[in-house]
Amino acid sequence: MKILKYIFFLLLIFIIGASVYVATKKGDFQVEDSKMIAAPQELVFNEVNDYTTWKEWEPWSEDSDDMIINYGRKTSGEGASYSWKSENMGDGEMETIKANPHNSLQQKMVMKTPFGESESIVYWKFDKVEDSTRVTWGMKGDQSFMEKLYFSFQDESITEMMNPMFKKGLNNLDRVLTKKMSTYSINVDGLTQHGGGFYMYTATSSRISQIRDKMMTMFTDVGNYMRNNNIQISGDPLVIYNEWNEERGNTIFSAGYFTPSEVITPAESEILTSFIPNQQVLKTTLKGNYDNLQEAWDKAFAYLAENNLETDETLKPFEVYITGPNDNANPSEWVTEIFIPIKQPQEVEND
Numbered sequence: 001m002k003i004l005k006y007i008f009f010l011l012l013i014f015i016i017g018a019s020v021y022v023a024t025k026k027g028d029f030q031v032e033d034s035k036m037i038a039a040p041q042e043l044v045f046n047e048v049n050d051y052t053t054w055k056e057w058e059p060w061s062e063d064s065d066d067m068i069i070n071y072g073r074k075t076s077g078e079g080a081s082y083s084w085k086s087e088n089m090g091d092g093e094m095e096t097i098k099a100n101p102h103n104s105l106q107q108k109m110v111m112k113t114p115f116g117e118s119e120s121i122v123y124w125k126f127d128k129v130e131d132s133t134r135v136t137w138g139m140k141g142d143q144s145f146m147e148k149l150y151f152s153f154q155d156e157s158i159t160e161m162m163n164p165m166f167k168k169g170l171n172n173l174d175r176v177l178t179k180k181m182s183t184y185s186i187n188v189d190g191l192t193q194h195g196g197g198f199y200m201y202t203a204t205s206s207r208i209s210q211i212r213d214k215m216m217t218m219f220t221d222v223g224n225y226m227r228n229n230n231i232q233i234s235g236d237p238l239v240i241y242n243e244w245n246e247e248r249g250n251t252i253f254s255a256g257y258f259t260p261s262e263v264i265t266p267a268e269s270e271i272l273t274s275f276i277p278n279q280q281v282l283k284t285t286l287k288g289n290y291d292n293l294q295e296a297w298d299k300a301f302a303y304l305a306e307n308n309l310e311t312d313e314t315l316k317p318f319e320v321y322i323t324g325p326n327d328n329a330n331p332s333e334w335v336t337e338i339f340i341p342i343k344q345p346q347e348v349e350n351d
Helices: 001-025 041-049 051-056 144-153 160-181 209-230 290-306
Strands: 028-037 068-071 081-085 091-100 104-113 115-127 132-142 185-194 197-207 235-246 250-258 272-276 279-287 318-323 335-341
Touching: 028 091, 041 115, 041 132, 041 272, 051 068, 051 160, 068 104, 068 250, 081 235, 132 160, 160 250, 185 290, 197 209, 209 235, 209 250, 290 335
Parallel strands: none
Antiparallel strands: 028 132, 068 081, 081 091, 091 104, 104 115, 115 132, 185 279, 197 250, 197 272, 235 250, 235 318, 279 335, 318 335
């Protein structure tokens, strides 16, 4: 009996000592990873801000085929939430408590485990770096007594266990966004009549590879001039190709906006007025990034060749930008219309 008492007291002392050790063990943790993603800041923010997109890239559901997701009344912005149930991954819920478009997000995550409920703060930072975004994804919190006890017997700490998941999630996010941005379609709409009209513009010579960068500045210059002088902008921005030298890689082009009537500008002004006549054109529509415009032009000219149509060299081809970067951060949603003037068939006179 004395031996049993002795063993009992030793065991009790061990349990008390172990409990004190676990209780005094540091329980706060922070997991964080960053990745540079070649996507606009607004697009990356919107993807993470909307909980309905998480199933496409978050890493945990890949390891669980029984996860059931339920969304709250809001799915994006402050107050948005979603919850999940899974025997493999456990139950949990997440709510957005702060949203600072397009710079940061803060979310509260509650995990429901056999050890009880565990609350953590999840945070996101989106830093614009030229044409890319540095995305930082992190989580911080305090472990409960039972969680500290559990990890005392594990080979990995909670930080070491979570780090690979965060890295995997950011890689998945990169892959999903790249795919979404690269989606595009080209449709040769066929022959149509373009009504033409007056337009205000500025012109420049350029390397073909620099058109997209230069035209944005030119649109801004013309748009500011028109607004400052109370001149109405009528329709979407357009680019007219005055000269195109594929061999040298050079072009002379104009960029500007349609206006309802002719506007006379001062002789020294760099902003000028011109006119596109009513004309028959081949219309082609690109929905997607400007990187695909060359393919759209190639398909348009292939259509001309297949249908024995001749371009009218006295008129200039042009592009109209229905939607672009200022309308939608996702390049796959940009719409550009291409118009190539077509020579009218000659009427044969009867003798």
